[in-house]
Amino acid sequence: MKQIYLDHTATTPVDQEVVDVMIPYLSKVFGNASSAHNFGRDAKVALENSREIVAAHINCEPSELYFTSGGTESDNIALMGVAQKYKSKKHHLLVGATEHHAVLETAEFLHNKHDFKLSVIPVDVDGFISADSINKLITEKTFLTSIMLANNETGTIQNLKPLVDATHAKGALFHTDAVQAIGKIKVDVKELDVDLLSLTAHKIYGPKGIGALFVKQGVRMEPLFYGGSHEKKRRPGTENIAGAVGLAKTLEIAQRRMDADHAMLLELSEYFIAKVKALLPDVYLNGPMTNRIPQTVNLSFQGVEGESLLLGLDLKGVAVSSGSACTSGATEPSHVLQAMGIDKVISQGALRFSLGRSTTKDDLDYVISVLPEVVNRLRDMSPIYNK
Amino acid sequence: MAKKVLVAMSGGVDSSVAAFLLKEQGYDVVGAHMKLWDYVEVGGDIYKDGRCCTIDSITDCRVVCDAIDAPFYVLNMSRHFRDTVIEDFISEYDKGRTPNPCIQCNSNVKWTEFLRKAEELGCDYIATGHYSFIEQGENGRWSIRKGVDVTRDQSYVLWGVSQDALSKTLMPLGGLLKSEVREMAHKYKLRTADKAESREICFVLDDDYRRFLIEMAEKNDKSYVPGEIVHADGRVLGQHKGTAFFTIGQRKGMGISHPTPLYVQIIDIENNRVVVGDNDTLFKSELVADSLNWIAIEPQSEPFDALVKIRYLHDPSEATVIPQGDGSVQIKFKDSQRAITPGQSVVFYDDQTLLGGGLIVS
Numbered sequence: 241m242k243q244i245y246l247d248h249t250a251t252t253p254v255d256q257e258v259v260d261v262m263i264p265y266l267s268k269v270f271g272n273a274s275s276a277h278n279f280g281r282d283a284k285v286a287l288e289n290s291r292e293i294v295a296a297h298i299n300c301e302p303s304e305l306y307f308t309s310g311g312t313e314s315d316n317i318a319l320m321g322v323a324q325k326y327k328s329k330k331h332h333l334l335v336g337a338t339e340h341h342a343v344l345e346t347a348e349f350l351h352n353k354h355d356f357k358l359s360v361i362p363v364d365v366d367g368f369i370s371a372d373s374i375n376k377l378i379t380e381k382t383f384l385t386s387i388m389l390a391n392n393e394t395g396t397i398q399n400l401k402p403l404v405d406a407t408h409a410k411g412a413l414f415h416t417d418a419v420q421a422i423g424k425i426k427v428d429v430k431e432l433d434v435d436l437l438s439l440t441a442h443k444i445y446g447p448k449g450i451g452a453l454f455v456k457q458g459v460r461m462e463p464l465f466y467g468g469s470h471e472k473k474r475r476p477g478t479e480n481i482a483g484a485v486g487l488a489k490t491l492e493i494a495q496r497r498m499d500a501d502h503a504m505l506l507e508l509s510e511y512f513i514a515k516v517k518a519l520l521p522d523v524y525l526n527g528p529m530t531n532r533i534p535q536t537v538n539l540s541f542q543g544v545e546g547e548s549l550l551l552g553l554d555l556k557g558v559a560v561s562s563g564s565a566c567t568s569g570a571t572e573p574s575h576v577l578q579a580m581g582i583d584k585v586i587s588q589g590a591l592r593f594s595l596g597r598s599t600t601k602d603d604l605d606y607v608i609s610v611l612p613e614v615v616n617r618l619r620d621m622s623p624i625y626n627k
Numbered sequence: 628m629a630k631k632v633l634v635a636m637s638g639g640v641d642s643s644v645a646a647f648l649l650k651e652q653g654y655d656v657v658g659a660h661m662k663l664w665d666y667v668e669v670g671g672d673i674y675k676d677g678r679c680c681t682i683d684s685i686t687d688c689r690v691v692c693d694a695i696d697a698p699f700y701v702l703n704m705s706r707h708f709r710d711t712v713i714e715d716f717i718s719e720y721d722k723g724r725t726p727n728p729c730i731q732c733n734s735n736v737k738w739t740e741f742l743r744k745a746e747e748l749g750c751d752y753i754a755t756g757h758y759s760f761i762e763q764g765e766n767g768r769w770s771i772r773k774g775v776d777v778t779r780d781q782s783y784v785l786w787g788v789s790q791d792a793l794s795k796t797l798m799p800l801g802g803l804l805k806s807e808v809r810e811m812a813h814k815y816k817l818r819t820a821d822k823a824e825s826r827e828i829c830f831v832l833d834d835d836y837r838r839f840l841i842e843m844a845e846k847n848d849k850s851y852v853p854g855e856i857v858h859a860d861g862r863v864l865g866q867h868k869g870t871a872f873f874t875i876g877q878r879k880g881m882g883i884s885h886p887t888p889l890y891v892q893i894i895d896i897e898n899n900r901v902v903v904g905d906n907d908t909l910f911k912s913e914l915v916a917d918s919l920n921w922i923a924i925e926p927q928s929e930p931f932d933a934l935v936k937i938r939y940l941h942d943p944s945e946a947t948v949i950p951q952g953d954g955s956v957q958i959k960f961k962d963s964q965r966a967i968t969p970g971q972s973v974v975f976y977d978d979q980t981l982l983g984g985g986l987i988v989s
Contacts (some may be wrong), residue, residue, distance in 0.1 A: 551748055554700075617747070
């Protein structure tokens with residue numbers, strides 16, 4: 241059976257070019273970057289070279305970039321670290337309603353267990369946030385606003401600058417989870433004017449287990465981990481050199497391919513959306529048609545459960561996702577679609593197709609050839625779908 | 628083309644071997660774990676072992692399915708389970724009855740919702756790891772017969788399954804002993820080979836249903852009303868914290884001192900009282916049951932003799948089942964039975980074959 245992977249927003253295969261540059265750092269160059277001897281120095285040089293490349297990609301200073309294990313850890317360090325530092329003076333934080341759980345659950349933890357005040361910023365039907373919404377919620381006691389750059393379920397690209405300005409106007413810091421944006425669109429921390437930014441490698445053909453947190457010079461925070469002076473004590477633990485080297489190469493490749501990939505994915509996703517809508521009635525695109533990461537296509541099939549559709553497609557060799565991979569097993573429809581005010585029944589029929597570099601028109605044509613059969617079978621059995 | 632079957636996998640050895648055997652028999656096997664509840668909802672310790680619906684048991688299912696080259700899915704049925712089984716569990720206790728949630732789950736979740744999911748996936752059958760045979764009789768009806776390993780018989784909790792659902796069910800362990808199943812799991816290196824089994828209520832992790840009821844009540848701003856514990860002769864002996872915390876025949880946990888042992892006889896919710904008395908008075912020879920479902924035989928209108936079982940751990944006893952015309956039955960036992968409990972199920976057998984069952988009303 242054909243196997244077609246349309247879940248590139250969950251994770252991606254590692255580019256061979258990335259694998260090749262990592263291999264020596266898994267064997268020959270094995271030193272501990274903190275060691276004073278020659279072995280350590282070789283590792284340290286590789287680490288710092290990688291830091292420069294990653295920093296250049298987002299236009300920050302290498303000294304402002306901290307390697308972590310990935311997006312979830314970066315988000316945790318950002319929120320908890322800043323909260324710890326500011327708690328004696330400020331106790332309020334703002335997060336977007338459609339954030340990844342790495343941000344939402346961390347914010348809820350701060351609220352539930354550490355008495356921070358938490359406000360959730362509403363979004364419009366396409367997932368966008370207005371500066372006005374921030375102005376309504378922000379106070380002198382707010383220490384941080386956290387809003388993602390691109391959404392993992394719908395691909396919505398937030399226009400951050402006005403939101404950052406509204407936050408800074410009240411003297412609060414701004415964090416963005418850029419995990420779904422990095423490498424796919426231009427991310428420049430100076431243009432965005434953010435204070436903290438999370439990124440990871442594995443969503444863009446890099447290895448799992450490596451990411452980074454940008455912390456603007458002058459931002460004060462407490463570490464989450466203790467136990468050494470690695471990453472200037474902000475993230476102790478023996479450095480993952482192979483990972484850092486891999487992340488740097490991943491971003492180099494992403495930079496090189498960005499425009500071409502973007503154009504290709506836009507064309508394919510528009511083709512796919514149009515074809516599916518032409519073949520099946522009552523199909524809706526969740527999220528905007530423009531200002532969207534083109535690889536992420538979130539479609540609702542009215543009258544069916546996304547979970548059933550996902551399993552039906554898996555049995556046909558098509559790998560997709562309902563909601564985010566991190567929430568599979570949740571009882572409620574996606575919090576992202578709910579926040580966007582999308583009807584509960586329609587949200588339950590949502591499925592995320594996410595395309596990637598290896599996706600071809602043939603792949604999509606295969607999906608288009610099996611999708612109606614699965615959808616129609618489920619609709620025939622559905623107690624809520626009226627034909 | 629091979630028939631496709633969705634195997635309900637708990638993460639235990641029985642369903643693992645069931646999936647393995649069906650694969651051997653040439654079926655197109657798909658494994659599925661029903662996620663029925665969440666710790667956030669029911670309370671309990673996420674790190675406790677050996678239960679279904681935990682991350683570890685889901686991992687076990689996944690590894691077994693991988694070993695037999697079958698796709699595996701987790702089906703989230705927790706909302707459905709909450710709305711049917713858990714709601715029923717709580718409301719039955721409110722009515723002074725003692726529910727059996729496994730039966731509700733089989734009738735209203737496994738052989739309905741899970742079957743529906745199977746059909747959605749294009750499966751012809753569902754399969755489970757019960758030690759029973761499913762057979763079609765000469766009268767055209769589908770029946771459940773106790774498996775070779777009668778010590779593992781669970782037919783008592785299967786009486787509510789519909790004929791249509793039974794016709795689409797496979798139980799490949801009917802001809803095996805538990806020891807053979809374990810042996811087979813070892814031989815084929817299924818990782819669940821040595822897993823202990825649990826027979827308690829799956830969503831009450833500490834086996835303390837009173838704790839569960841209290842926690843669920845707190846979440847719903849409900850409280851249990853204290854009342855009197857009285858002797859059958861009218862004497863008030865003490866106080867109770869809510870009639871829901873009692874079951875017929877119960878001796879412990881009443882907090883009263885009395886020279887002779889006392890047992891719960893009646894849960895009188897109208898007067899919010901628990902009536903206690905001597906062991907002798909717990910024996911009765913008649914009961915009435917409703918909500919009937921017929922398995923091996925057509926719905927009956929004439930009295931017939933059967934072996935009748937009134938709780939999970941009860942030896943079937945000789946009785947006459949007398950249909951009442953209003954959909955209920957009266958049952959007269961040859962010998963009187965201890966602690967006939969409203970809310971529990973009554974199940975009729977002809978030798979090893981399940982004829983039907985219902986819920987005890989009185």
